[in-house]
Each structure stands twice: as structure tokens, then as C-alpha cells.
Amino acid sequence: MFEFLEETAIQLGPVKAALVATIFTWLMTAVGASIVFFFKTINRAVFDTMLGFTGGVMIAASFWSLLNPSLEYAKEIFPTMHWLPVAAGFLLGGLFIFALDKLLPHLHINFGQAEQEGIPTSWHKSTLLLLAITLHNIPEGLAIGILFGSAALGLEGASITAAVALALGIAIQNIPEGMAVSMPLRRAGMSRKKSFWYGQLSAIVEPMAGVVGAIAVIFMQNILPFALSFAAGAMIFVVIEEVIPETQRDKYTDLAVLGFMIGFVVMMVLDVAWA
Template identity: 55%
Template sequence: MALAVLEGMNPVLQALLATLFTWGVTALGAAGVFLKRELSRRMLDGMLGFASGVMIAASFFSLLGPAIEMSRDIGVPGWLPAVSGFLMGGVFLFLVDRLLPHLHVGMAPDAAEGLKTSWQRSVLLVLAITLHNFPEGLAVGVAFGAAAAGIQEATLAGAVALAIGIGLQNFPEGLAVSAPLRREGISQWKSFFLGQLSGVVEPLAGVLGALAVFLVRPLLPYALAFAAGAMIYVCVEELIPEVHSGNHSDVATIGVMLGFALMMFLDVALG
């Protein structure tokens, strides 16, 4: 049904609708504060581990693999766009991580990263998850742009599978912002608002990604690899260390495995 609706649409509109969906799942996760004030660390670790597994699998199956295959179409070695784009994505997130003030879940306010600021803890938490969501939105947009460009290795079904996978892992990310805020005494509605706000960047990133690769086709394999590098950076730098910092590393590891398996299933079965 989703494919039938999307077929024939402009790729930018496709990317916008897909990333509005992923943003909506972020909001759905943030809405968990209306059901429960306290979220156990065990559950949060498992959910964030799941998100990591989805991102790692999507980075290869939906982004790096197609980038390597597409490189032959533009007459360059298969490894060149994949390696250079992947590293550029990591460098980009490294620089943003060093400059943009943000605070990871479970950390004290004085442990905020980036440039020093007097911003409130709630704002810093939102910015931390926003760092995750930009490359995710970019990946979805690039996937739809690639499918519209008529490249054999990129299909509309594969782009939809990626959007579904990214959406699923956005649920725990939305909750990872709203639940700690609610636990600190912030109202349910404000906690929800700030939690869903972290996903606002995805539609913007999705539209930019679709526009870039649809208008400048030779950039496509580089853009796919760039999004993959940015997502892997987020996983290795932030998500995986966070979920293994407590006493539930086994739950987090199981979450990673399940997330990876689900994303692999979605990409292979639908793509």
C-alpha cells in the first residue's frame, strides 16, 4: 500500500513524507511519558541497543552496499566513494560533536560536550538526540533520491524499508529524551514536546538529501556513504558506550543483535 501511494511522486515529496513518518515515531516514543513517569535503565539500554543495531545494519545494507555498486556507473573504483564518503561522514559528525553544545542521557550537566554554554539541561538533551537524527534523515532522503534517479541498485521498496527501520529505532530515542526530563520533575507535556522536538531535523535533512542526489547524480554514492559514516559515528561514539556504561550490557547487546537482524530482514525482504 505504501509503495502504491509513493510511486509517481516527486522524490523530494517522497523523502518528506518518509521523514515525517520517522519524526512521528520519535513523537510516539516521546509520548511514553504520558503512560509512565519512570523508565528502568534496563529497558532504556535494551531499546537504545536496538536502535544501534538498526543503524549499523542500515549503514551497510541500505547505504554502503549500494554505494559500492553504484560507483561502477560513474566509472570510479568501487571502494573510492564508499571509503571517502564514509570517512567524510565521520569527520562531519566529529566536528559537530565538538562544536554543538549537547548532553547525553544520564550524564550530569557539567559533563555537557561541545562549546561551553549556559543553556538548560533540557535543551542540551534535545540537541544530543538531534545529532543522531540528522544523519538518519539524510540517509532516508538520499535513498529516495537514488531510487528516483533510476539506478538499478536503489529501489523505492528499499528506501521504504530504510524509512521503516529508521522509524522503529526513533521510538526509543524519543523516549530517551522525554523520560529523563519527566523524571526530573518537568511536566508531561513539556517533556513530550522536547522529546519529539529532537526529530524535527529529520524532514529537513531528508529533503536536502533527496534534492542533492537527484539533482547531482554523480554525488549519489558519496552521499550514501556519507550518511553511513555519520550513523556509524553516532553508534560508536555515543549509543553503544552509553548502553554499556551500566549493569545491563547483556540486555543492550541482545538489543543490538535484534535491531541488526530486523533491519537486515527489512532491507533484504523489501529491498
């Protein structure tokens, strides 16, 4: 199956492949959001474990799918200071999400209305939750697009196989992300249809970010080490600032850590086993 996905991606070309891959990750978010049609609530232990799994996938992807190939490619372009564009991209990726975090009104999943972040606003909780997960999904879409674009340049370690593995890993962890938006809205009294709509809508930015990332690196090859590490920095910021704190607000912190470790191993295996 994995070989079939790789061949299909090659036939499509990097930009179309990035679009298809990120549409798939969007659909997996919709699958997670659709759980709201069958359940009104989800056990908090399960929920925190799944959030931990999400963090593990993102951390593993940040290294094996993004930082490692970024360093390898930087050696070819900047042989004496190959670490510089990687370090700069990583820091700027984190600062980019930091700026959005301070400006964009949003509310993390397990936080109360009074704990909303960004510019003060009277927007409804559903809108703030949607914006929080949307912010989360921007670096994921960028990462997939950048990796497909870098694969088109023939970089060893940033192959189509690695890009497909990253897309699969993010698709898997998008299922709990969809639930993370739709279930709290359902508990708050919103209809099943509206809860599902908001849940799937949170990932609509992934296809857009994916296409932008693929096009950027294809037409600006020398920015590839920077672009890969930028996406990694953005993902790391999201995990540490958002995902991990959300799993530590109840009594199931150990389960969240175990979920994190499982997610990390799953993404590592996806990336390394088929590299």
C-alpha cells in the first residue's frame, strides 16, 4: 500500500500531491469530528491520551521529517555554516506562531472562557475553539507541503516516501483534533451538525498551507533548509505551548504521557521504516 501511495504522489507532482495529501488530513479531521453524531461526551482519560498521542506525532515529525533533512540539505548549500539557516528557520517558525498566538483570539480545548488568549474579544466560545485548532493546523499543512516540494528537488531524506509518511502521521493525529473541537461544543449544547461543522472546519487551512509550502520551496530552492526548520519550529511551539498543557489539567497526566510516547513511536516508525 505504501508503495502505491508513493507512486501516486510521484505521478501527481509535488504541488498536486501536497494538495491531495492535505485534503486527506483535512478529511481525517472530519472523521474525528463525526464522532459527535454518536456520542455527546468522551471519557477524559481517553481524550487526554489522544491529545498526548497528537503531541508525540508532532514532535517526532519535527525531527525525522523536517529538522534532519533540513540539516542534510543545508550541508550542500552552506558547507561551512550549515547549522545557521536551520537554527534561524527553527526560531523564526516558533516566533511566527508566537505572534499569531498573541494576536489571534482563541481558546484552548480544556480552558475556560476567562482563559482565552490573543486580542480580547467577545466572540463565542465555539469561534475561539475553532481558531485555536486552526492555529494548530497551519504548521502541519506547511510541513507536508514543504516536504513534498523538497522531494521534488531530489533531496535524500526528504523523499516522496518521507512526505507520504508525514501526511499519514498527521492524518492519524488529526482524528483526535477533530474530536477536540466538536465534542466540547456538543457538551456546551450546540447541535450535532454544527459541532461537526466547526470540528472539520478547523483543518481547512491545511490544504492551503500545504500548497503554499510546496510552491515556495520549488521556486526558491535555496530556502529549503530554512523552510523545513521553520515548519519544525512552528510545530514544536504548538506542542509545548498548547497540546501538552491541555493534557496536564486533570488527573490523567500519566496516560497523556503514555499517549505521547506511543504517538512519537508511531511517527518515528512511519518515517524511518519506509525511508
